[in-house]
Amino acid sequence: MNVNEILSQLTQITVQYGPKLLGAIIVFLIGIRLIKVLTKSISKLMEKSQIDPTLKPFIRSIINALLQVLLVISVLSMVGIEMTSFIAILGAAGLAVGLALSGTLQNFAGGVVILLLKPFKVGDFIEAQGFMGVVKEIQIFNTILKTPDNKTIFVPNGGLSTNSVTNFSTEPFRRVDFSFGIGYGESVEKAKKVLSEIIAADTRIINEPAEPFIAVSELADSSVNFVVRVWAKTEDYWGVHFDMNEKVYNEFNKNNIEIPFPQVSVHMNK
Numbered sequence: 001m002n003v004n005e006i007l008s009q010l011t012q013i014t015v016q017y018g019p020k021l022l023g024a025i026i027v028f029l030i031g032i033r034l035i036k037v038l039t040k041s042i043s044k045l046m047e048k049s050q051i052d053p054t055l056k057p058f059i060r061s062i063i064n065a066l067l068q069v070l071l072v073i074s075v076l077s078m079v080g081i082e083m084t085s086f087i088a089i090l091g092a093a094g095l096a097v098g099l100a101l102s103g104t105l106q107n108f109a110g111g112v113v114i115l116l117l118k119p120f121k122v123g124d125f126i127e128a129q130g131f132m133g134v135v136k137e138i139q140i141f142n143t144i145l146k147t148p149d150n151k152t153i154f155v156p157n158g159g160l161s162t163n164s165v166t167n168f169s170t171e172p173f174r175r176v177d178f179s180f181g182i183g184y185g186e187s188v189e190k191a192k193k194v195l196s197e198i199i200a201a202d203t204r205i206i207n208e209p210a211e212p213f214i215a216v217s218e219l220a221d222s223s224v225n226f227v228v229r230v231w232a233k234t235e236d237y238w239g240v241h242f243d244m245n246e247k248v249y250n251e252f253n254k255n256n257i258e259i260p261f262p263q264v265s266v267h268m269n270k
Contacts, residue, residue, distance in 0.1 A: 024078040031071040039064050058115055061140045107141040110157030114138060119160075124169040129159050173209060174237045176230050180248055181223030183258035188216060188224065194255055195228060198247045204236040223260040 042063060046056045115138065120126050124135050126145070131153050133145030142154040168174070182191050192214050199205055199212045210231060217227035232240045252259055 020078055024075045027078060028071065028075045031074070032068075035064065035067045035071065038067065057137045057139055058111060065140075104141060106158035107156045110159070110161035111138065111140050111143075113161040114143070114157055119165050120167045120169075124167055126168065127166040129155050129163065131155060168237075169234060172234055173206070173231050174234050175210075176232055176237060176240050176244070178228040178230075178244060178248075179217065179225055180228060180252075181220065181225045181260055182252070183222075183260040184224060186224070186257055190255065191226065191252070191257055194251050194257065195226065195248065198244065198251055199228075199230055202240065202243070202247075204232050204240050205230045206232060222262060 039060060043056070043060055046059065114120075120135055122135050122137065125133070126135060131145055131147070133147040133151075133153060135143060136146045136152075137144040138157075140157075142156055143160055145153040145155060147153060180191075180195070182188075195214050196212075199214075205212060208231065210229075212231075213227070213229040215227055216224060218225040228244075230240065230244075249259070
């Protein structure tokens with residue numbers, strides 16, 4: 001085959017498929033832009049509606065993926081590729097990819113389970129897979145957590161849907177547990193009175209679902225230990241926790257109540 005024949009065939013191919021290919025490229029570029037505009041419009045509509053914030057990122061991702069698949073199929077049709085054969089090939093390829101990406105599919109299924117059962121939602125503070133943080137977004141494959149020290153963690157949905165998750169935001173009230181020790185020889189009644197006064201002075205401590213509880217829990221090696229259990233609103237948990245420890249330390253010192261600490265006696269033999 002000489003150069004003229006090659007150029008002739010290239011010219012025929014260009015004339016036959018050039019306009020189709022050019023049109024397909026134009027449609028693809030316009031389609032991508034339209035998909036972005038449509039996705040933003042859907043996001044704005046969901047913001048105005050009463051849709052659960054947990055569902056919004058998931059729905060947006062699903063719609064975006066479906067529109068892109070439809071766009072690719074349309075572009076291939078314009079070029080002249082038979083879609084029946086293409087769909088058959090796509091199905092076989094999809095099966096192979098599905099087997100190769102079984103973990104990814106598990107994460108997708110986990111995301112669906114999370115959205116259906118709702119063990120947590122956007123804004124909840126949870127502990128799962130060894131991480132703690134506020135749920136910022138539930139995506140198709142991952143859930144995004146924001147830790148208290150402002151780190152972003154992407155947790156796969158597969159593990160979240162099949163393992164234990166502790167949700168600290170579900171209930172409106174939480175119990176705050178403390179353990180305080182006094183020295184042997186100190187008055188138990190006096191210590192209980194001081195603890196009761198500290199609890200009564202804190203307006204964040206409530207009597208529901210149960211009243212504050214104070215009792216001697218253990219006669220330890222070097223201290224008499226008290227267990228103190230109080231209830232507070234979930235949002236007040238850490239404030240009560242930290243303030244109570246500080247107040248007990250200060251009040252025990254003011255009332256000359258010894259707070260023991262471990263001591264070791266060393267005897268030297270010459």
